[in-house]
Amino acid sequence: MNKRLNSLDAFRGLAILCMVLSSSIAFGEIMPAWMFHAQTPPPTHIFNPNLPGITWVDLVFPFFLFSMGAAIPLALHKKAEAEPFHKIFVQLFTRLVLLAFFAIFTFHARAWVMEKTPSTFTHLISIAAFACLFLIYGNWKSFVSSKLAMALKVIGIGLALAFLAFYSFAYGNFSLAKSDIIIIVLANMAFFGGLIWYFTRKQPLWRIAILPFVMAVFLASKEDGSINEMVFNTTPADWIYKFYYLKYLFIIIPGIFVGEWFIKESKNENPAAAPTKVLSLIAVIAVALAFINLWGLFTRNLEVNLILNIIGCACLLFLSRDVRDSKLINNMITAGVYLLLLGLFFEAYEGGIKKDFSTYSYYFVCAGLSFLTLLAFSLIEKLGYLKSATNFLANNGKNPMIAYTAGNLLLIPLLKITTLSTFLDAMNTSAFIGFARGIIFTGTVALITILFTRIKFFWKT
Numbered sequence: 001m002n003k004r005l006n007s008l009d010a011f012r013g014l015a016i017l018c019m020v021l022s023s024s025i026a027f028g029e030i031m032p033a034w035m036f037h038a039q040t041p042p043p044t045h046i047f048n049p050n051l052p053g054i055t056w057v058d059l060v061f062p063f064f065l066f067s068m069g070a071a072i073p074l075a076l077h078k079k080a081e082a083e084p085f086h087k088i089f090v091q092l093f094t095r096l097v098l099l100a101f102f103a104i105f106t107f108h109a110r111a112w113v114m115e116k117t118p119s120t121f122t123h124l125i126s127i128a129a130f131a132c133l134f135l136i137y138g139n140w141k142s143f144v145s146s147k148l149a150m151a152l153k154v155i156g157i158g159l160a161l162a163f164l165a166f167y168s169f170a171y172g173n174f175s176l177a178k179s180d181i182i183i184i185v186l187a188n189m190a191f192f193g194g195l196i197w198y199f200t201r202k203q204p205l206w207r208i209a210i211l212p213f214v215m216a217v218f219l220a221s222k223e224d225g226s227i228n229e230m231v232f233n234t235t236p237a238d239w240i241y242k243f244y245y246l247k248y249l250f251i252i253i254p255g256i257f258v259g260e261w262f263i264k265e266s267k268n269e270n271p272a273a274a275p276t277k278v279l280s281l282i283a284v285i286a287v288a289l290a291f292i293n294l295w296g297l298f299t300r301n302l303e304v305n306l307i308l309n310i311i312g313c314a315c316l317l318f319l320s321r322d323v324r325d326s327k328l329i330n331n332m333i334t335a336g337v338y339l340l341l342l343g344l345f346f347e348a349y350e351g352g353i354k355k356d357f358s359t360y361s362y363y364f365v366c367a368g369l370s371f372l373t374l375l376a377f378s379l380i381e382k383l384g385y386l387k388s389a390t391n392f393l394a395n396n397g398k399n400p401m402i403a404y405t406a407g408n409l410l411l412i413p414l415l416k417i418t419t420l421s422t423f424l425d426a427m428n429t430s431a432f433i434g435f436a437r438g439i440i441f442t443g444t445v446a447l448i449t450i451l452f453t454r455i456k457f458f459w460k461t
Contacts, residue, residue: 005074005262006381006390006391006394007374007377007378007380007381007390007394008067008070008071008074008262008374008377008397009393009394009395009397009398010377010381010390010391010393010394010397011063011066011067011373011374011377011393011397012063012064012067012068012071012397012400013392013393013394013395013396013397013398013400013403014063014377014393014397015060015061015063015064015067015397016064016396016397016400016403016404017393017396017403017442017445017446018056018057018059018060018063019060019061019064019404020403020404020407020441020442020445020446021438021439021441021442022035022036022056022057022060022438023407024407024437024438024441024442025434025435025437025438026427026428026433026434026435026437026438027042027045027428028042028043028428029042029043030042030428030429030430030431030434031431031434031435032431033055034055034056034294034298035055035057035431035435036055036057037055037057037058037355037356038051038052038053038054038055038057038058038298038354038355039051039354039355039356047356049354049356049357050351051354052297052300052351052352052353052354053297053298053299053300053352053353053354054293054294054297054298054353054354054355054362054365055294055298056294058355058362058366059290059294059366059369061182061355062248062251062362062363062366062367062370063366063370063373064186064400065186065189065248065251065252065255066251066252066254066255066258066366066367066370066371066374067255067370067374067397068186068189068190068193068252068255069189069193069251069252069253069254069255069256069258069259070255070256070258070259070262070374071259072190072193072194072197072252072255072256072259073197073201073256073259073260073263074259074262074263076088076194076197076198077201077260077263079091080198080201085198088194088198089195092190092191092194092195093191094461095187095190095191095194095461096187096188096190096191096240098137098461099183099184099186099187099190099461100179100183100184100187100239100240101136101160102133102137102180102183102401102461103179103180103181103182103183103184103187104164104176104178104179104180104239105129105132105133105160105163105164106129106133106180106183106405106408106409107178107179107180108163108164108167108169108174108178109125109126109129109130109163109408109409110126110408110409111123111125111126111412111413111416112170113169113170113171113178114126114167114169114170115170116170118416120416120417123412123413123414123416123417124413124417125163125167126408126409126410126412126413127409127410127413127414129160129163129409130405130406130409130410132156132159132160132163133156133401133405133409133459134156134457134459135152135153135155135156135157135159136153136156136157136160137401137459137460137461138152138457138458138459139456139457139458139459139460140152140153142456142457143457176237176239176240177238177239179239183404184239184240184245185245185248187240188240188241188245188246188248189245189248189249189252190461192246192249192252193249193252193253193255193256196210196249196253196256197256201260204257204260207253207256208253210249210253211249211250211253214246214247214249214250215360216228217231217232217243218232218247221233221243231243232244247358247363248363250360250363250364250367251363251366251367251370254335254339254367254370254371255367255370257331257335258332258371258374261327261328261331261332262328264327264328265326265327265328274322274323274325274326274329275322276383278319278322278323279323279329279379279382279383280379280383280385281315281319282316282319282320282323282329282333282375282376282379283375283376283379283380283383284376285312285315285316285319286316286336286372286373286375286376286379287372287373287376288312289309289312289313289340289369289372290369290372290373292305292308292309292312293305293309293340293344293365293369296308296309297347297353297365300352302347305344306344309340309341309344310341313337313340313341316333316336316337316372317333317334317337320333320334328378329375329378329379332371332372332374332375332378333371333372333375335368335371336368336369336370336371336372336375337368337372338368339364339365339367339368339371340364340365340368340369340371340372341368342364342368343360343361343362343363343364343365343366343367343368344361344365346359346360346361346364347361347365349361353365377390392446392450395449395450395453395454396446396449396450396453398453398458399449399452399453399458399459401459401460401461402448402449402452402458402459403445403446403449406445406448406449407441407442407445410448411441411444411445411448424437424440424441
């Protein structure tokens with residue numbers, strides 16, 4: 001079970017570090033278009049929703065969502081058997097609120113949100129906000145008494161609320177509507193994904209039945225006066241919930257199945273043996289399919305891409321016969337192949353695959369590639385390959401909240417205060433150097449995160 005959890009952490013770590021990397025490479029015409037979101041190409045990076053295709057940057061968020069879905073049953077399955085529903089609900093709702101607060105506070109704590117032209121004092125406030133997050137989300141109970149841990153959390157929340165209430169931000173007064181949309185979406189997915197898993201944990205197929213209803217609301221939401229429009233637009237508070245966010249259930253729900261399969265596999269006292277060459281080949285093909293789709297869908301070589309995918313998927317299904325005793329591997333191959341091909345056959349719908357505004361092709365392709373990429377991580381872990389690399393990623397995946405904020409609230413302010421940022425800015429000279437700029441920044445964020453992971457200090461909700 002530990003190895004499989006480590007592979008899931010590594011998969012999550014890959015996603016979070018790629019998020020950091022995608023936002024820290026050089027911008028502008030020196031970088032190729034496939035280094036950015038497909039719908040915001042260089043040199044202007046102006047959003048164009050009519051551009052079809054995806055890049056590696058467009059896979060980052062769904063990979064993280066998928067890992068979140070897989071973690072839901074892993075985190076809750078023991079509690080669900082021992083505790084009543086109201087306790088599970090309180091836990092899920094508390095996490096929703098804490099993540100929403102995290103989204104709002106971290107957005108406002110960025111120096112460029114506080115001031116149009118940030119000063120040294122502004123950057124110091126960002127660093128102080130980073131420290132404040134340690135008080136609020138740190139696992140202090142592992143280091144101090146429960147009473148002191150609670151006191152630290154209350155102090156942190158009090159400081160954060162005071163900052164939000166009294167600071168004069170560059171855009172004007174504090175607003176709940178100003179937040180990190182990525183974290184708000186994750187908050188909704190953690191809450192609704194957790195509820196869906198709880199009510200369908202004994203009848204998993206029912207969670208698949210939910211998705212056509214979600215699709216129906218989206219497809220007919222523009223019909224004036226319809227029930228679909230009402231459901232789509234109804235919200236108790238639009239700063240924390242919109243039905244629009246539920247589109248990502250198409251990625252979270254497949255991820256939930258993986259978490260359950262991991263649990264079942266961990267209970268198998270006699271795991272099936274499989275030829276090393278077969279497992280290695282499955283991992284290689286699974287990773288290759290991700291690169292093939294990034295190339296084919298971005299360059300719009302759709303016919304060649306579909307043919308290569310059919311060949312690759314057929315090879316995976318053929319190889320799965322040699323590991324038929326492993327339900328985990330077989331299920332992940334079957335689900336990954338099905339969703340990937342389904343997504344490719346949806347590709348022409350809605351003007352081609354797009355992250356923004358996201359299409360059904362995007363959900364299915366990304367879910368399929370998530371299955372296959374996580375499978376590759378699991379097999380690499382099982383075979384003992386690339387231990388240093390997977391442990392490096394896993395140490396970041398175990399502390400994703402720190403990895404997500406360390407760049408904006410700690411590293412950038414420190415670089416600005418020390419003027420070292422001028423050296424990074426000077427690297428915007430070529431594609432290679434511009435990419436190296438992102439590697440240096442992301443590598444530093446990773447090392448900061450690993451430091452806290454090594455001492456077992458985690459941010460949790």
